[in-house]
Structure formats: C-alpha cells, structure tokens
Amino acid sequence: MQGAYEETAPPFWPGTGVFPPTPQWQESNCALTRLLAIHRRDLGRAVATAMEIRRGIDELTPLMAALCSRTCRFCPEPCCIGNTVWIDFRDLLLLHLLDEPIPPRQATSGPGEACPFLTHHGCRLPPRIRPWMCIQYICPAQRAVLNRKGRPSMAALRGKIKRIERKRLRMEAEVIRRIKPRRRTSPSSSACSG
Ligand code: SF4
Numbered sequence: 349m350q351g352a353y354e355e356t357a358p359p360f361w362p363g364t365g366v367f368p369p370t371p372q373w374q375e376s377n378c379a380l381t382r383l384l385a386i387h388r389r390d391l392g393r394a395v396a397t398a399m400e401i402r403r404g405i406d407e408l409t410p411l412m413a414a415l416c417s418r419t420c421r422f423c424p425e426p427c428c429i430g431n432t433v434w435i436d437f438r439d440l441l442l443l444h445l446l447d448e449p450i451p452p453r454q455a456t457s458g459p460g461e462a463c464p465f466l467t468h469h470g471c472r473l474p475p476r477i478r479p480w481m482c483i484q485y486i487c488p489a490q491r492a493v494l495n496r497k498g499r500p501s502m503a504a505l506r507g508k509i510k511r512i513e514r515k516r517l518r519m520e521a522e523v524i525r526r527i528k529p530r531r532r533t534s535p536s537s538s539a540c541s542g
C-alpha cells in the first residue's frame with residue numbers, strides 16, 4: 349500500500365518540516381494526481397496554458413515584491429493576519445499540471461488568526477506556490493503608491509493580473525472539458541488512503 353501511495357502522491361513542499369501534510373489534504377491531492385495522470389495525454393493544452401501562467405506569475409512576482417518593499421514593513425494591519433485566504437482549485441491545478449511542489453496544507457486559519465504560513469520574516473511559502481489570491485493582492489496602501497506613480501503603472505499591473513486570471517479560467521475549463529466524459533472511469537481512492 350505504501351508503494352501505491354508513493355506512486356500517486358504529488359511532491360509536497362518539504363518546507364522547514366514544521367507542516368507535515370494533513371491526511372485530508374494529502375488524500376485530496378493524491379486523488380487529483382491520479383485523475384490528471386489518467387488524462388495526461390489529453391491535457392497538453394492545459395499544461396501549455398499552465399506554463400504561460402507560470403511565466404506570467406514569474407514576471408509579476410518581482411513587481412509585487414517591489415511594492416511590498418515600500419509598504420509592508422510598517423504596516424499596522426498586515427493582510428496575512430485576519431484575512432482568510434485559501435489555496436483554490438486553480439492553484440492546485442497549476443501546481444499539479446507543472447509537477448511543482450504542493451503546499452503541505454491548506455492556508456486557511458480561524459477568524460482573526462494569522463495565516464499558518466506567516467512568519468516574522470513574511471510568508472514561509474516560496475512565491476511560486478502561494479495562493480493566487482495572495483500573489484495578486486494589491487492593498488489600499490499599495491494602490492496609493494501606484495496611484496502616485498500614475499495611471500500607467502497601475503493599469504500595467506492590473507493588465508498583467510487580468511491576463512493571468514483569464515488564463516487560469518482557461519486552464520481550468522480545459523481540464524474539466526478533458527476529464528468530464530471519462531469521470532466514471534476514475535479508480536477508487538483506496539490506493540492513497542493507506
Ligand atoms: S500588502 Fe498591504 S496590507 Fe498586506 S502587509 Fe503589505 S502593506 Fe500591509
């Protein structure tokens with residue numbers, strides 16, 4: 349059974365070892381790995397779109413980091429505390445399609461609590477595997493910075509974010525289109541539960 353698990357388990361991000369994958373999260377990701385593996389031959393377009401998204405996020409990341417360097421250090425109400433974020437299905441699809449590490453657990457926290465991935469030095473997750481809702485978030489202080497720089501910089505950033513958002517929708521639609529007719533052929537989840 350352990351061998352079967354290893355065959356179907358996605359690569360979980362090892363992090364600092366403080367977050368072993370929770371069983372439910374582990375099983376859900378194993379199921380997604382298996383499902384995508386069954387349909388892999390038909391997912392070429394979805395993988396190509398995922399690669400475009402990856403390039404877009406890689407371009408966006410330094411721009412957002414530059415914004416954060418101007419606003420976050422003295423922020424009185426950090427957005428990683430109190431806001432509820434989560435790793436959504438499109439986030440997981442992107443990572444699975446590109447065979448990239450999966451965060452070890454969901455990012456949700458209780459009301460008013462800090463995100464479990466928050467440390468004194470910022471987010472513990474590498475930028476590539478953070479939830480999209482974190483990657484693309486522009487807070488009011490950052491909007492003010494962008495507005496001071498003038499409309500083109502805000503518009504350019506928003507344009508990049510919108511293009512990635514559209515590609516995320518396209519990637520998801522393509523995956524659903526490819527797996528839907530054969531959904532009933534999915535194997536049982538027993539291989540991953542051991
Ligand atoms: S992104 Fe904005 S709200 Fe979040 S920590 Fe930075 S300054 Fe604060």
Ligand code: SF4
Pocket residue numbers: 427428433455463464465466467470471472473478479482
């Ligand atoms: S995942 Fe990272 S960036 Fe997103 S809320 Fe948690 S600590 Fe902040």
